[in-house]
Amino acid sequence: MDPCAQDVIRCDLCETAIVQMYCDFCHVNLCITCIGKHVSDDYDKHIVVPIQNRKSTLIYPRCTTHDRKRCELQCKECNLSVCSVCVFDQHLGHTFSNLSKVHNARKADIGKDEEEIQNIISPKYDEIATDIKTQIANLKENYKKLTTAVTTYGEEWHKEIDNVINRMKNELEEMGIAHLDILNRHLDEIQQLQTLIEQTLLTIKRIEKSNDISVTMEYSSQNKEFSKFPPKVQVTLPTFSPNTVVNPNTTDSEQVYKLLGSLIPLCYTTEENGYTLEKTxxxxxxxxxxxxxxxxxxxxxxxxxxxxxxxxxxxxxxxxxxxxxxxxxxxxxxxxxxxxxxxxxxxxxxxxxxxxxxxxxxxxxxxxxxxxxxxxxxxxxxxxxxxxxxxxxxxxxxxxxxxxxxxxxxxxxxxxxxxxxxxxxxxxxxxxxxxxxxxxxxxxxxxxxxxxxxxxxxxxxxxxxxxxxxxxxxxxxxxxxxxxxxxxxxxxxxxxxxxxxxxxxxxxxxxxxxxxxxxxxxxxxxxxxxxxxxxxxxxxxxxxxxxxxxxxxxxxxxxxx
CATH class of the missing domain: 2.120.10.30 (TolB, C-terminal domain)
Structure with missing residues (x-):
């Protein structure tokens, strides 16, 4: 058997003939021979179109109350999709909207969500991630400069104070590790949110390609949540402050440490609303x-x-x-x-x-x-x-x-x-x-x-x-x-x-x-x-x-x- 033949779409009724037509209401693939069989019942809603034009008609949800009825209206009071029979039954006296118009409006809102994510929210997350990556990329060089400053300063003194200098270097190393850990954790948080945004965009694109009203109506925008950026983490590099007046005859290690200078410890803050969208x-x-x-x-x-x-x-x-x-x-x-x-x-x-x-x-x-x-x-x-x-x-x-x-x-x-x-x-x-x-x-x-x-x-x-x-x-x-x-x-x-x-x-x-x-x-x-x-x-x-x-x-x- 030709393996390519396995990809040919077959008629859903006879399961042998190649599909040529499609019922856009029942969502059934049909060959020419089976069209008559499909529309032979007394149901007048069949919409048979060439297969290349399939899914061009809106797919209205079935009424859960009245069998074989499709919901073409939206009850404003109950926020439910209803059929024409429901109008005179459970929803008598209510006001209604055309479901196709509601669907089109929701599609338009979804399109705006996609545009906002693509053009504003997602680029902002990219900007945040790039900034953090830049900090990480420069981190080693920044600490290298600080370490060099400390080393140069220490070489001007005799061996008695080498222990103090080494202590400072060790503290810098520990601060660098802590600094890197803080930034990595913040980057992980941002990248997790970026992954959620990418998944949301994929979902929106699937909805846009679909004519299934139920799928559209089930969509819930997450743009408001995405726009609430996580707290901005700001980490301040430690600074080295050498003393200009030092007594080289001091033998007490702790006193020498204080006389030589000091390291302002690593610190960081978490700023709520640190990231903002400029358009707002x-x-x-x-x-x-x-x-x-x-x-x-x-x-x-x-x-x-x-x-x-x-x-x-x-x-x-x-x-x-x-x-x-x-x-x-x-x-x-x-x-x-x-x-x-x-x-x-x-x-x-x-x-x-x-x-x-x-x-x-x-x-x-x-x-x-x-x-x-x-x-x-x-x-x-x-x-x-x-x-x-x-x-x-x-x-x-x-x-x-x-x-x-x-x-x-x-x-x-x-x-x-x-x-x-x-x-x-x-x-x-x-x-x-x-x-x-x-x-x-x-x-x-x-x-x-x-x-x-x-x-x-x-x-x-x-x-x-x-x-x-x-x-x-x-x-x-x-x-x-x-x-x-x-x-x-x-x-x-x-x-x-x-x-x-x-x-x-x-x-x-x-x-x-x-x-x-x-x-x-x-x-x-x-x-x-x-x-x-x-x-x-x-x-x-x-x-x-x-x-x-x-x-x-x-x-x-x-x-x-």
Missing amino acids: ETLAKELMEKPELVSTIDTGYEKLSSVVCLSEEDIWTSAKVNAVMKCFNIQGSLIKTIETKSGERPSGITVTTDGSLVYCDRGTNTVNKVKSGQTEEVIRLQGWIPQHLCVTSSGDLLVIMLRDVRNSDDVAQSKIVRYSGSTEKQTIQFDDQGQPLYSSGPLNKYISENRNLDICVADLRAGAVVVVNQSGKLRFRYTGRFSLRKRIPLIPRGIATNSQSQILTLDRDTLFIHILDQNGQFLRYIDNCNLNNPVGLYVDKSDSMYVAEMNGSVKKFKYLQ
Whole structure:
């Protein structure tokens, strides 16, 4: 007999023919001949599908009260799965949820658990374990240095005190053994928890591949327990403190020991909550599962490009092919318009704390301020083109600018310049290795200051969010989220920050909004917004989110609760 034939799936009824079909309700393998036999009873729930499509239908649990009935509802009062007969029997007058919706919601929660374990909890345990291993790896060298110090010090004295020095060395050896034992025990504890986490991930993956509702409903999240990290063990290395004044004629061994110096004994502490998840520090407000569309404003632009908030009720907008900037109230009524001095489109707009509009005029390479209907030139650039800008919490202007190479042989460059009024205060262009922080191409860059005073730039050409601190030192680059299989690239259009110091940026290709914490850690996506070619993003002081769409619409969303 061909050994490979043993792997062929056979019909569950005749047990000889090769299976071709599958009853997705009864979970029975069938050959073509046996289909009629299987469905010949008076039961009308059979779902026969090709074998390759098996298990595509949800598997509802059987009712424990009514034979041959499947539970398709969840009783909210009793928290039990029930069939249609139960509704009019033991559960009369109760309220019910569709079990498939409950199942899908639980699946979504399980997916979040998996994501939290993979992206936050498990990496944190890896970090803890790596730190302990590093301590262990350096332990021998650290104690070697201490022993060398003691030995060198001892060699300066005559043989009468050799016993004292040897005593110190023996004590160090014992402390080293105790130190190593403490760290090993702590590492064992962490690794045991890591093993539990790996087993939980395997269980979650099996649940995700299964359509068995009973298995899904039996799942109990352990993320809360995993997030309660064990006490952090901190072990302090012993220190050697030699005396500078010693009487070499002393013969009493104990007195000589004290005169030579002393070893501060090995000690360690166990710190509750010593390990923490960084994300828990930033989420004072909860991210909504699905953003709520509050309002939609039709600006009348054909190619809308930017939106900023004058207040919670008024917004300013600008377009790619229009020199006119428009102000609307939240009901969508046009309040006022302003035209650029050059008659060319503005390359960036923002508003100051006193309600003034500030815009970049590409036609004149200037930054202009509009207050009470009067336009004032604030900054005039030589050899640079202003591209985008924002107002900082201190009232400074941060201007992204490109080197003007249209009529020169200069190399294309990009930089950020901080202005106080018309005075240049700071230039941000290169990292510590002298490499450009930002791409040099003409594609848009967007800028925002975070609540922690970091300067955040969405660089479309580079496909990255580049964040530097207030001094201009690079903190991190975010180029997209890494899954277990590959990196999902980012094409950022627009950037904003909120009251939690979180960073939001639009992805041109997926239409997702990425949310990062202030340290560049990916938190989650905002999707389900039904966006149409989004090109601009803004978050107001109340954490409402505004998205500008190329077709001229501005959509206001509530995404935090």
